[in-house]
Amino acid sequence: MDAKPKDEIVSDDDLCPVCHLLLYNPVTTRCNHTLCATCMAHWADVSMTSQMTILAPSSSPSMFSGADTEARCPMCRTPTNATQNPDLAAQLQQKYPIAYPARAAEETTEDDPNSGTIETLTLCIGNSHKLVSPGPDSHNMHEWTFFVRPSRRDIISGVEIQLHPTFRPPTIYCKSAPYEVRRKGWGYFTITVSVDLKKGWSWVSEDAEEVPFRGDDAKARLLLDWTLDFAGHEGKGSMGRCRLKVRKEGDGERREREEEDRVNDGRWEVEMVNDDEGEEEENGDGEEGEEEEEEEEEMFEGTSDVSDE
Known part of the structure; x- marks a missing residue:
C-alpha cells in the first residue's frame, strides 16, 4: 500500500501578502511586490479611481487589461501595475507538487460563471x-x-x-x-x-x-x-x-433577465389583445356591429334618394 503523502509546509516567502495562501499564477508589481493574479485584479477593482487626466484632444483611449491596470499597490500604496511572473510560477509548481495543484483547484472552484465580472x-x-x-x-x-x-x-x-x-x-x-x-x-x-x-x-x-x-x-x-x-x-x-x-x-x-423580458413581452401582448377586444365591443361586438352600421347606411341612403326626388 502506498504511503499517504505528507502535507507540504509552505515557506512564508511563498505566501501571497493579500490572501496569505501559496502564491498562484503570481504577478509582480513595478514596486517589486509579488502576489496572486486574482488578488491583484480584485485589489485593482476596489482601489482604482476614476480620477480624470487632462490630455491633448488628439490623444486616443487605450485598452486596459487586468494585468496592466494601474492601481495602488496593496503593500506600499504607490500607483503601480503588475505583470505575469512565469518563472516564479514554474518554480512554485516544482517546489510544491501537492499544494500548487490544490491552489489551482481552489481558484477554479471560486470562478462562478453565474456571478458577474x-x-x-x-x-x-x-x-x-x-x-x-x-x-x-x-x-x-x-x-x-x-x-x-x-x-x-x-x-x-x-x-x-x-x-x-x-x-x-x-x-x-x-x-x-x-x-x-x-x-x-x-x-x-x-x-x-x-x-x-x-x-x-x-x-x-x-x-x-x-x-x-x-x-x-x-x-x-x-x-x-x-x-x-x-x-x-x-x-x-x-x-x-x-x-x-x-x-x-x-x-x-x-438567464433571469431574459426570462423576465419574455414575461414582460407576454404581458404586453395580452394587454394589446385586450385593447383590441375593447375596441370591437365599442364598435358593436365585431361583425354584428358592422352589419348594423351597414343597415343604417342603407336606410340613410334610401331616405336621401327619396328626398332628392
Whole structure:
C-alpha cells in the first residue's frame, strides 16, 4: 500500500501578502511586490479611481487589461501595475507538487460563471477647437467638436449629449460611433453627457443611474460634465481621460433577465389583445356591429334618394 503523502509546509516567502495562501499564477508589481493574479485584479477593482487626466484632444483611449491596470499597490500604496511572473510560477509548481495543484483547484472552484465580472473601460471626453471668421451679423468665432471616445464601443448602447438650450436641437442622442457633435458659437458652456451601456452591463459607480424606459434596474447610465475648452493646448482644446469600472452580468443573472423580458413581452401582448377586444365591443361586438352600421347606411341612403326626388 502506498504511503499517504505528507502535507507540504509552505515557506512564508511563498505566501501571497493579500490572501496569505501559496502564491498562484503570481504577478509582480513595478514596486517589486509579488502576489496572486486574482488578488491583484480584485485589489485593482476596489482601489482604482476614476480620477480624470487632462490630455491633448488628439490623444486616443487605450485598452486596459487586468494585468496592466494601474492601481495602488496593496503593500506600499504607490500607483503601480503588475505583470505575469512565469518563472516564479514554474518554480512554485516544482517546489510544491501537492499544494500548487490544490491552489489551482481552489481558484477554479471560486470562478462562478453565474456571478458577474468587473472589467475596466477607458473613457475620453473633451473637445477640439479652432477660431473661424464670423459671418455677417454673427459673433460665432469658435468652431468646436465635442466628443466621447470609449476604449470599448461594443458595450456602449448610446450617448446622449445635452447642449446649451439656445442650440437647436439642444439634445443629441448618438446610437453609434463617432459619439460627437460639431457646432459654432461665441462662448463656452458646460455640456452634460449620458453614456448608456448595453443590456447585461452596468457601471460600478455611485453616480450611475438607470436608463429611462428600459424596464430594468441596472445602473447602466453614467452622467458626466465637460466645460468647453477654447484655450488649452494652444487653443486646440483638450480632453479628460478616466478609467472606469463596468460590471458584466453572470450567466445566471442573464438567464433571469431574459426570462423576465419574455414575461414582460407576454404581458404586453395580452394587454394589446385586450385593447383590441375593447375596441370591437365599442364598435358593436365585431361583425354584428358592422352589419348594423351597414343597415343604417342603407336606410340613410334610401331616405336621401327619396328626398332628392
